[in-house]
Amino acid sequence: MVRPSRAFLGVASLAVVATGAMLVADGVQLRERQAARAAALTLGDPALGQGKVAAYGCGACHQIPGVAGATGQVGPSLKGFAGRTYVAGRLSNSPGNVEAWVSHPRRIDPQTAMPELGVTPADARDIAAYLYTLR
Ligand code: HEC
Numbered sequence: 001m002v003r004p005s006r007a008f009l010g011v012a013s014l015a016v017v018a019t020g021a022m023l024v025a026d027g028v029q030l031r032e033r034q035a036a037r038a039a040a041l042t043l044g045d046p047a048l049g050q051g052k053v054a055a056y057g058c059g060a061c062h063q064i065p066g067v068a069g070a071t072g073q074v075g076p077s078l079k080g081f082a083g084r085t086y087v088a089g090r091l092s093n094s095p096g097n098v099e100a101w102v103s104h105p106r107r108i109d110p111q112t113a114m115p116e117l118g119v120t121p122a123d124a125r126d127i128a129a130y131l132y133t134l135r
Contacts, residue, residue, distance in 0.1 A: 034132075034133045034135065035047070035133055037132070038082070038129045038130070038131075038133045039129050041129070042099075042132060043095075043125060044124075044127070044128055045129055046129040046132070046133050048129075049123075049125075049126035049129045049130030050067065050130045052123050052127050052130075053127055054067050054068065054069075054070070056117050056127075058070065058072075058117075058127075059071065059072055060072045060074070061073075061074035061114070062074075062075045062076065062077065063077035063078065064077075064078045064079075065134055066130075066134075075113070075114060078134055079134055081131045081132070081134045082131070082132045082134050082135050087101045088101060088112065088114070090108060095128050095132070098124075098127075099121070099124040099125060099127075099128050101114075102119050103120075103121065103124045104116060
């Protein structure tokens with residue numbers, strides 16, 4: 001049996017580690033690009049929005065990636081929200097419409113099960129920014 005040399009094994013394991021590091025760096029870059037795009041679209045701050053989504057308790061009713069404990073089943077999952085065509089099946093998915101829905105869902109449809117949570121305009125911008133990072 002031919003045994004690979006120590007040098008070969010050393011180079012091979014370095015290559016594996018380097019490839020892993022590159023993949024991780026790619027993932028980080030992708031997330032950074034998505035966050036920058038979401039911020040540019042909404043003029044909000046996605047990192048702040050992530051915390052605000054948790055603070056307002058949106059996760060009691062929605063599954064929301066990146067928000068601990070957000071496993072609610074009352075409303076739709078917000079995974080992939082950035083790619084959705086409509087907000088709640090009623091408004092086209094634009095930053096202004098997301099902010100309007102999150103701030104005052106019952107002004108848009110008095111019958112909706114989503115409650116008015118008193119989300120301020122600045123918080124709605126940050127929340128919209130976070131929702132646009134969800135692919
Ligand atoms: C009491 C439950 C409840 C809470 C709390 C709640 N929602 Fe909702 N949400 C819903 C329901 C139900 C719908 C579906 C509404 C409809 O179609 O009428 C919805 C719809 C949405 C939609 C549209 C989703 C889509 O796929 O079109 C977004 C965005 C959303 N909610 C964001 C939020 C955010 C952000 C918060 C926290 C500030 C929040 N929700 C808090 C129940 C809730």
